[in-house]
Every structure is written in structure tokens, then in C-alpha cells.
Amino acid sequence: MKQSQANKIKYKVMKGLFSYPYGNPLHLKDGQILPKITCTSADNGRFILTIYATTVTVEDIQNVAPNISSILNRKFERYAVTISNADLAFNYVQFIIEDVMIDNSLHFTNVNQMKTDRPIKIIIDKNNHIDLTASGSMLVAGKTRSGKTTGIISILLQALLWGRDEYGSNITIIDPKQAELSVLPHVVTVDKDGEARKILEAMRVFETIMTERQQRLNELSKQQGDAMHWFDYDFHPCFLFIDEYVACRSLFPKKAEKNSDYCLATFDALIKRIVTMGASAGCYVIISIAEASVDEGGLPTMLKNAMSTKILFRPTLSEGRLMWNSEKLKTFPERVYKQGDAWFSSTDGIHDDVSFVHFPYMDFSVYKELGRLLKEYYL
Numbered sequence: 603m604k605q606s607q608a609n610k611i612k613y614k615v616m617k618g619l620f621s622y623p624y625g626n627p628l629h630l631k632d633g634q635i636l637p638k639i640t641c642t643s644a645d646n647g648r649f650i651l652t653i654y655a656t657t658v659t660v661e662d663i664q665n666v667a668p669n670i671s672s673i674l675n676r677k678f679e680r681y682a683v684t685i686s687n688a689d690l691a692f693n694y695v696q697f698i699i700e701d702v703m704i705d706n707s708l709h710f711t712n713v714n715q716m717k718t719d720r721p722i723k724i725i726i727d728k729n730n731h732i733d734l735t736a737s738g739s740m741l742v743a744g745k746t747r748s749g750k751t752t753g754i755i756s757i758l759l760q761a762l763l764w765g766r767d768e769y770g771s772n773i774t775i776i777d778p779k780q781a782e783l784s785v786l787p788h789v790v791t792v793d794k795d796g797e798a799r800k801i802l803e804a805m806r807v808f809e810t811i812m813t814e815r816q817q818r819l820n821e822l823s824k825q826q827g828d829a830m831h832w833f834d835y836d837f838h839p840c841f842l843f844i845d846e847y848v849a850c851r852s853l854f855p856k857k858a859e860k861n862s863d864y865c866l867a868t869f870d871a872l873i874k875r876i877v878t879m880g881a882s883a884g885c886y887v888i889i890s891i892a893e894a895s896v897d898e899g900g901l902p903t904m905l906k907n908a909m910s911t912k913i914l915f916r917p918t919l920s921e922g923r924l925m926w927n928s929e930k931l932k933t934f935p936e937r938v939y940k941q942g943d944a945w946f947s948s949t950d951g952i953h954d955d956v957s958f959v960h961f962p963y964m965d966f967s968v969y970k971e972l973g974r975l976l977k978e979y980y981l
């Protein structure tokens with residue numbers, strides 16, 4: 603009874619994996635040496651359980667993640683494995699065990715509460731934020747009504763609250779569906795004749811701003827005699843948000859008319875350029891798609907791979923597999939997800955593995971505040 607929580611978890615897991623009546627999930631044989639198990643407590647109420655691959659393979663150990671989650675019952679029934687990691691030398695597997703029922707979400711009753719302490723930081727919930735210094739453009743997927751537009755707005759509001767910088771920062775929202783966003787000031791939508799020339803123009807402007815900022819940074823680096831980053835100066839991040847990417851793409855003609863470059867290839871080339879080169883100038887694309895599928899009728903694989911922050915709202919394992927390598931999702935217990943619940947990964951060194959997040963609850967008129975901040979931003 604006096605054992606630490608970490609030790610209690612360790613012994614529970616040992617019993618579940620090694621005791622024959624529990625089903626022997628590691629397929630241990632009579633007389634076989636049992637693999638060593640350790641458990642330590644980490645920050646935010648998490649535990650790190652390590653199973654060493656002495657007599658069993660790393661693959662076999664990774665496969666028992668769901669068993670470990672179900673072994674944790676009674677006092678630990680709220681706990682489950684959320685991340686599993688094999689070490690590079692295949693010596694052990696580490697499982698992160700945490701209370702999956704705990705509510706880490708943020709509640710805001712006023713938009714000003716969303717202002718971050720630095721412009722490079724985008725807060726998602728109490729435990730997770732996006733670090734723009736170490737990540738790139740964002741891919742946001744989720745079925746309709748899953749909360750993706752609201753989630754993206756929570757990101758844009760945080761950037762807008764910083765206002766414009768002295769280097770011509772820009773936040774562009776493109777709504778090809780002519781839906782709720784399109785009525786807000788400075789939001790770009792379809793032309794009156796159903797074409798997307800204004801959209802292409804807005805993307806061109808964004809690309810020019812990206813190039814100018816990069817040139818400015820190069821000058822500053824020259825002066826300093828060292829490579830300088832946008833976040834070393836008072837640059838604020840720029841965002842190009844394309845809502846419903848697939849619908850947007852379908853607006854463009856496949857072939858351009860003579861003496862014009864208004865066509866799909868120009869749209870694709872612009873996005874590709876901004877996604878691959880923007881982050882170094884603090885310029886990011888946010889693409890939202892309803893279907894996580896790629897290629898035909900979906901997102902080109904190149905873009906999917908280049909977008910370094912990935913968010914899937916109200917996820918299912920089958921959709922998740924289209925966005926992430928299935929190894930990364932092995933540990934994920936499927937459950938019923940609510941609006942605003944998402945799986946999230948980013949290449950910032952902390953969120954490389956997929957984790958569960960809930961986007962903020964914003965108990966104020968979100969669209970009204972977005973419109974007001976956009977107006978103020980471009981004043």
C-alpha cells in the first residue's frame with residue numbers, strides 16, 4: 603500500500619503481462635527469462651513505463667500497448683498508454699501512460715485572454731502548444747462539424763492579437779465556399795462570376811510578402827554576420843489559411859487561357875512554394891480538408907509530407923492512418939471524440955509523436971471577434 607504510484611503501475615503491468623491467467627500477451631514460454639520492466643513518474647501526472655527487449659522483440663512489446671491500457675484498472679482505470687516509442691537501438695520500448703480522462707482544455711470567455719507571451723507560440727490546451735520556431739505549415743483535417751474551422755480560428759486569433767509587425771506581416775483567410783468566414787472583412791472568397799482570380803491574387807500577394815521578409819532577414823543576417831531568424835527580431839508570424847482546400851482547388855481551370863497563368867498549376871505552385879520556403883520567413887500555410895485522403899481528389903502527397911504540423915479533428919484510426927505512419931498510432935485507444943477533440947503532431951521535438959488535444963472552448967462571439975481583429979490588424 604505504501605508503494606509509489608509508479609511502482610503500483612509497474613507491478614500491475616508485470617502481473618498482466620507475466621501471469622498466465624491474464625492471457626500471456628507477450629507469448630512467453632515456460633522457463634523463459636522475463637523482460638525487465640521499470641516505471642517512473644514524469645511531469646504533468648504522466649508515467650514512463652519501460653519494457654526491455656531482452657527475451658522478447660521490440661515489435662512484440664509494442665503490440666501490447668492496448669493490453670497495458672486494459673491492465674490498468676481500478677485505481678488506474680482512467681489511465682491508458684498514449685504514446686509508445688522504441689529506442690533506436692531496439693533495446694527497449696517506452697510507453698507514456700497518462701490519465702486520459704483529465705480535462706486539459708482551455709476555456710476563454712474573452713478573446714484578450716488568448717494572447718500568448720510570445721508571438722511564436724500558439725496555445726492549444728494546458729499541456730500543448732505549437733512552437734512556430736520549430737515547425738512549419740499546418741494540415742488540418744476532420745469531417746464536417748468536427749470543429750476544424752473553430753480550431754483554426756483559435757490559432758488565427760492568437761496571431762491577430764499580436765497585431766502587425768514592422769515588416770509587413772500578413773494574415774490572409776481564403777473561404778472558397780462563401781460560407782460564414784466570407785462575410786468577414788479582409789476575407790477573400792470566390793469572384794462574383796464564380797472564378798477564383800481574387801483568391802490567386804491574394805496568394806500571390808502573400809508569396810511576395812514572404813519573399814520580401816526573407817530578403818529583409820538576409821540583409822539583417824549580413825549586418826550581423828550570422829544567420830538570423832525571423833523570431834530573433836520583432837517579426838510576427840504570417841498565416842495563409844485556405845479553408846476547404848479541395849473545394850478551393852476545384853475552382854481553378856486545368857488549363858490557362860493564352861497570355862494568362864490563371865490555372866490550377868499556378869495555384870499548386872504557389873502553395874508548394876509557400877509551404878516549403880515560408881517557415882524560415884515566419885510565413886505559414888494552414889490548409890483544411892474534410893477528408894484525410896491524399897492524391898486523387900485530395901491532398902498531394904508532397905504537400906502532406908511537407909506540412910509539419912498535422913491535426914485531425916474527431917479522429918478515427920482509419921483517417922489517422924492516412925495522415926500518420928501507422929506505427930505512430932499503434933497505441934491509440936479509439937474512443938468517442940467530441941467536437942474540438944483532435945490528434946496532433948508537430949516537428950518541434952516535443953510533439954513528434956501523435957498526441958490527443960482539445961482545442962479551446964471560446965465562450966464569446968468568435969466570428970465577431972475575428973472580424974474585429976482583422977479590421978484592427980489592417981487599419
Ligand SMILES: Nc1ncnc2c1ncn2[C@@H]1O[C@H](COP(=O)(O)OP(=O)(O)OP(=O)(O)O)[C@@H](O)[C@H]1O
Nearest residue numbers: 745746747748749750751752753941942961962963
Ligand atoms: N474546441 C471546441 N470545443 C467545443 N465545441 C466546439 C469546439 N470547436 C467547435 N465546437 C463546436 O462544433 C461546431 C462545429 O465546429 P466548426 O464549424 O468549427 O466545424 P467544422 O469542422 O469546421 O465544420 P464545417 O466543415 O461545417 O465548417 C461548432 O458550432 C461548435 O459548437
